[in-house]
Each structure stands twice: as C-alpha cells, then as structure tokens.
Amino acid sequence: MRLAEHWIATTRGGERLLSPQRAGWLWDRLRHGFPQALSLVLMPDHLHLVVAGTGALERLRRVLAGCAAQHGVRFDIGPEDLANTREIAGRMIRYGIFNPVRAGLVDDPWAWPWSTLRDLGGAAHPVWTAAPSVGAAIGLRSRSVLAMLTSTADFRAASPQRTAIAAASLEALQAAVGAALRVTAREVASLPAGRRLVVQASEAFAAPGTDRLASALGCSERTIQRDRAPRHAALDAVLLCLGDERLRRGPDSVG
Secondary structure, three states: OOOEEEEEEEEHHHOOOOOHHHHHHHHHHHHHHOOOEEEEEEOOOEEEEEEEOOOOHHHHHHHHHHHHHHHOOOEEEOOOEEEOOHHHHHHHHHHHHHHHHHOOOOOOHHHOOOEOHHHHOOOOOOOOOOHHHHHHHHOOOHHHHHHHHOEOOOOEOOOOOOOOOOOOOHHHHHHHHHHHHOOOHHHHOOOHHHHHHHHHHHOOOOOOOHHHHHHHHOOOHHHHHHOOOOOOOOHHHHHHHHOOHHHHOOHHHOO
16 A cells, blocks of 8 residues: 655756745745645755645646746656555655755755745744644654654754744844745835734844834834734744744845
C-alpha cells in the first residue's frame, strides 16, 4: 500500500527558481493544489514535494506547466519515490527539510524560508502542513513531529520558542512579518495584513511610536490606531519569527 509519494522536480538548464515572485507564485499554487501535502521544500533549482496517498503527478504537472507559462521556468519531474511505511514517509519528509543544509545554503533547517518546516512549527501564516495532520500520516503525536523531523545522526535543530524581547526596531518588525507571510520585507507595508501585523507586533515591545509607524508604513495615524484590533491570526507566527534570528530570514534573503 502506498502511503506517500515523494516527487522531485528540477528546473531545466539550472534555471534559478527562487526570486521572491517566482517562488511565492509557485508556493501558493502548490499549497492550493495539494492541501493534504506532508511537506514542500523549494530549492534554488529544484523542489521536493511529499504528498500523502497517490495520484499527485498530474496535478504537479499542471502546476509546473503554469509556472512555465507565467514565469518561463520549465521543470523535469521524477523519478517517483514511494513510501509504503510510515517510517519511510518520515524519512522522505526529513530528507527535504535538510536539503538546504546539505547544499550549504543554511546551517540550520529552520533558517530556510521556503520549507514547510516553518508551518509545522507555527512560524508561518497561513499554516499549510499542520503538525497534527503530518503526525497522523507518519504515526507520531503532534508534539513529537518536530523532534523526529529535525534530527539526524549528526544534527538536532532546536525548535523555535517565543523569546522575551525588550525592544524591536521597525526593520526587525518588518523582517519578522515578511518571514511569517513569506513576502519580502519591502512588500510588507503595501499589504493591509502586513501593515496590521507590524502595528500589532509593535504593541508588545518598545517599538516606534504611532507617528513614526504611520510615516514608515505610508498611512495615517488614524489607520495605525484602527489596525491595532482585532488581533490578526498571524500575530503569533510573527512574534515567533521576531524572537528567533533563524526565522527572520525571509524570501528576499535567498533569491
């Protein structure tokens, strides 16, 4: 019985994939096309997708054909790697998670923004691969998923924890919001959700005042006051990113 499929798709001619626009476009299409995915990792010239069950190939072809039409990036897919046990499925997921480390792109898997590891740890919004669903697929309780998927014989990555911070600069706030939403820090102020999250995250620290926030975000002080409520669903992810330097690496850091 097939429990999961692991697909690797490689760009033709070594075409670079990870401009924020290309990667963001592809990430969103794969998230909508594979809502029950177990993991996704985008690398500079290839991707790793692990999907529960079978039948993912045609959907993956359609998404990647769209990427070719929209961005001119063409892919070759395969070969297929199958898991018929939960242990093998777990190894497939862990392989993708550690791929950026093996490639020398980062020294810790949490530092790679284009990985659903951040979704598992609650450091991204919206969450795609929730720990309970991934744990159920590989036979682990939710609290054990991160330890199992971020440990190898040579390395164990510490899970992110909320950290008490006395103050945060506007630049750090924007970087944390961008990382949590998987957009560039430059884009944050242009997004209603990004602006609101900067305002709400600033409330927790000795951050810039209302007038400076309004000036930096290009809006009125009245808008800043309005953005303080209601609480945004991504705020916990932003605060987690703010307190962990690994997580503040956003899409603009790996182009």
